Amino acid sequence: MDTGLRVSAxxxxxxxxxxxxxxxxxxxxxxxxxxxxxxxxxxxxxANFSVTFSIVSVITGLTTMxxxxxxxxxxxTMIYGWPIVSMLTMIVGLAMSEICSAYPTSGGLxxxxxxxxxxxxxxxxxxxxxxxxxxxxxxxxxxxxxxxFVIYAFCFQMVSGREKMALPSHTVTNGxxxxxxxxxxxxxxxxxxxxKRDLSMFSNFAFSFSIISVLTGITTLYNTGLIFGGxxxxxxxxxxxxxxxxxxxxxxAEICSSYPTSGGLxxxxxxxxxxxxxxxxxxxxxxxxxxxxWAVTTSVDFSLxxxxxxxxxxxxxxxxxxxxxASKYVVIAFHGAILLIHAIINSLPISVLSFFGQxxxxxxxxxxxxxxxxxxxxxxERASAKFVFTHFNTDNGEGINSKVYIFVLGxxxxxxxxxxxxxxxxxxxxxxxxxKNGPKGIISSIGISIIFGWGYLLGITFAVTNIPFLLSENxxxxxxxxxEIFYLAFKNRYGNGVGxxxxxxxxxxxxxxxxxxxxxxxxxxxxxxSRDGAMPLSSLWHKVNKQEVPINAVWLSAFISFCMxxxxxxxxxxxxxxxxxxxxxxxxxxxxxxxFRVTLARKSFRPGPFNLGRFGILVGWIAVxxxxxxxxxxxLPVAYPITSETLNYTPVAVCGLLVLTISSWIISARHWFTxxxxxxxx
Numbered sequence: 001m002d003t004g005l006r007v008s009a010x011x012x013x014x015x016x017x018x019x020x021x022x023x024x025x026x027x028x029x030x031x032x033x034x035x036x037x038x039x040x041x042x043x044x045x046x047a048n049f050s051v052t053f054s055i056v057s058v059i060t061g062l063t064t065m066x067x068x069x070x071x072x073x074x075x076x077t078m079i080y081g082w083p084i085v086s087m088l089t090m091i092v093g094l095a096m097s098e099i100c101s102a103y104p105t106s107g108g109l110x111x112x113x114x115x116x117x118x119x120x121x122x123x124x125x126x127x128x129x130x131x132x133x134x135x136x137x138x139x140x141x142x143x144x145x146x147x148x149f150v151i152y153a154f155c156f157q158m159v160s161g162r163e164k165m166a167l168p169s170h171t172v173t174n175g176x177x178x179x180x181x182x183x184x185x186x187x188x189x190x191x192x193x194x195x196k197r198d199l200s201m202f203s204n205f206a207f208s209f210s211i212i213s214v215l216t217g218i219t220t221l222y223n224t225g226l227i228f229g230g231x232x233x234x235x236x237x238x239x240x241x242x243x244x245x246x247x248x249x250x251x252x253a254e255i256c257s258s259y260p261t262s263g264g265l266x267x268x269x270x271x272x273x274x275x276x277x278x279x280x281x282x283x284x285x286x287x288x289x290x291x292x293x294w295a296v297t298t299s300v301d302f303s304l305x306x307x308x309x310x311x312x313x314x315x316x317x318x319x320x321x322x323x324x325x326a327s328k329y330v331v332i333a334f335h336g337a338i339l340l341i342h343a344i345i346n347s348l349p350i351s352v353l354s355f356f357g358q359x360x361x362x363x364x365x366x367x368x369x370x371x372x373x374x375x376x377x378x379x380x381e382r383a384s385a386k387f388v389f390t391h392f393n394t395d396n397g398e399g400i401n402s403k404v405y406i407f408v409l410g411x412x413x414x415x416x417x418x419x420x421x422x423x424x425x426x427x428x429x430x431x432x433x434x435x436k437n438g439p440k441g442i443i444s445s446i447g448i449s450i451i452f453g454w455g456y457l458l459g460i461t462f463a464v465t466n467i468p469f470l471l472s473e474n475x476x477x478x479x480x481x482x483x484e485i486f487y488l489a490f491k492n493r494y495g496n497g498v499g500x501x502x503x504x505x506x507x508x509x510x511x512x513x514x515x516x517x518x519x520x521x522x523x524x525x526x527x528x529x530s531r532d533g534a535m536p537l538s539s540l541w542h543k544v545n546k547q548e549v550p551i552n553a554v555w556l557s558a559f560i561s562f563c564m565x566x567x568x569x570x571x572x573x574x575x576x577x578x579x580x581x582x583x584x585x586x587x588x589x590x591x592x593x594x595x596f597r598v599t600l601a602r603k604s605f606r607p608g609p610f611n612l613g614r615f616g617i618l619v620g621w622i623a624v625x626x627x628x629x630x631x632x633x634x635x636l637p638v639a640y641p642i643t644s645e646t647l648n649y650t651p652v653a654v655c656g657l658l659v660l661t662i663s664s665w666i667i668s669a670r671h672w673f674t675x676x677x678x679x680x681x682x
Contacts, residue, residue, distance in 0.1 A: 195544065197429065205441040208423045210364060212418060213513070217413070218457060226467050227393070227398070227471065228410035231387060233393075241411050241418060250612060253443050260431075272600060282532075288592070297339075300518055304511040305338060307507065310478065320475075339519075346520055380493050394406060419582065463489055476497075581653050
């Protein structure tokens with residue numbers, strides 16, 4: 001397919017992965033390892049997954065060992081032990097996956113041990129691992145020992161000499177120079193490498209994971225979940241929203257693998273919509289994306305400012321003890337100070353920012369595990385399992401009685417939390433092997449957030465015993481449900497709520513990191529969008545400094561997010577209308593390129609190293625339908641009777657953005673905006 005892009009003469013061509021090429025590369029690798037291709041190579045990714053998934057079989061394992069769980073610890077061991085074991089198992093799986101990628105043979109574990117242990121220890125390592133693996137078919141503990149032995153051999157090899165591993169290179173050769181595959185693809189797409197490509201796959205993941213930040217989203221909108229459905233909406237709604245979000249993420253990851261540029265969504269729309277529709281598709285997607293991102297930063301940092309005010313309130317005695325209640329002007333001052341710090345951090349070199357991103361991911365992971373165990377353990381009064389898994393709160397005080405309607409509104413907390421993972425796409429021009437690691441960042445951030453978010457929800461909800469009291473503005477936290485839960489848990493057990501305030505501090509730091517990463521993603525989007533001339537004063541916003549940081553775009557993003565928060569001084573209703581774009585507006589931007597991929601580009605799309613194969617179209621349609629569904633559901637009234645104070649301004653805000661975008665296109669942009677502009681001369 002002719003992309004119409006200019007390519008540097010010395011650039012390395014990008015070779016999209018096709019089925020016959022994939023088989024050829026697999027056969028070649030097997031031959032390199034010394035084996036003939038004797039088995040039929042016809043399994044797809046889903047077929048390969050199905051074999052392992054059916055062996056894991058949660059129904060089998062849980063049914064068989066449920067008695068053990070009840071005997072040793074009961075519900076607490078089963079509910080909290082599951083995510084702990086899952087997390088550590090994921091680490092084992094990641095280590096094994098890396099080795100499998102280098103040595104894709106049916107021998108598996110014992111072959112890996114032989115290759116990783118070196119010539120001297122190879123035979124013994126292979127014999128031991130092979131025997132343990134075979135016996136492990138009957139005894140799972142020996143299978144675990146085999147996996148541990150393989151990872152031990154891997155570590156041994158890392159110590160004795162990494163160069164001996166002979167792992168396939170993630171770079172491509174350009175004469176005598178090794179060129180990063182992501183940089184090679186960027187060159188073919190017509191862009192210079194202007195940003196410093198220094199991020200690892202984990203760093204890329206860390207930015208998206210810290211923006212999703214389950215501690216941020218769940219803490220901020222936990223009240224909404226309690227009001228609309230309570231525990232049932234929280235516990236089950238999380239998996240419904242999470243499952244469909246994964247479909248959206250998979251489709252985005254597939255497109256990201258083919259087009260790893262900082263422009264992300266709007267660039268994808270341009271290339272997938274075809275030459276005739278490219279400018280309009282790019283314009284619409286770009287503005288929905290960047291405004292949605294600004295709204296995310298606004299809502300995240302404003303929620304942090306509100307939480308800080310609640311922490312101060314509780315620290316000075318609480319609402320019923322004469323504590324200090326911050327005015328709206330103090331809250332907006334907090335918001336401005338937070339944005340200032342975020343802008344300063346984002347002005348630092350990407351290597352420093354990468355450290356903060358990884359610290360943010362670690363803080364979120366550790367914080368979730370700590371709080372999900374600590375809070376219900378400290379609480380003197382805990383909810384029963386029946387309450388957590390079956391109680392449906394219909395007493396919302398909003399005049400809504402339909403359980404289905406209530407449940408739908410309760411999904412907002414989950415869907416709001418699971419946003420922002422497009423950051424992995426916007427960071428691709430700074431990520432090594434971005435055509436592979438960008439998609440991994442998107443998928444892993446969603447998957448891990450779903451697991452840890454559910455654990456956090458369960459832990460907090462087990463400490464809920466009186467929903468009306470938690471939501472009452474007359475409690476010590478002024479109606480901030482999670483703050484009241486934390487505060488009461490420690491106050492009832494130890495006589496004071498200091499421990500709860502410290503726990504709120506853990507959440508506040510997680511929200512701080514979330515806002516920091518949001519500014520990072522915003523600035524990269526603004527940099528790319530202005531590079532293509534789509535923003536006013538574009539030449540100013542796409543400049544980079546000596547540290548290869550888009551410094552002007554950083555400060556622009558912080559400034560606009562502050563201006564959007566100023567609407568809260570006039571009316572919280574107006575502010576809610578502004579930040580509603582953070583969920584619906586951003587998801588519309590997610591859906592547009594996916595829609596073009598499954599329609600206009602159905603036959604012409606060239607997949608990259610990560611692709612969904614024949615399932616790409618099906619997954620894409622599910623993603624588009626889900627976004628269309630939530631766009632309607634979250635636009636429904638949230639209270640009756642409908643007044644100026646109870647009106648859901650989401651459709652007003654989103655339609656307003658659509659009208660402005662279309663109007664600007666008709667009046668002006670259609671005459672000069674042609675879509676993404678390459679900056680490499682032939």
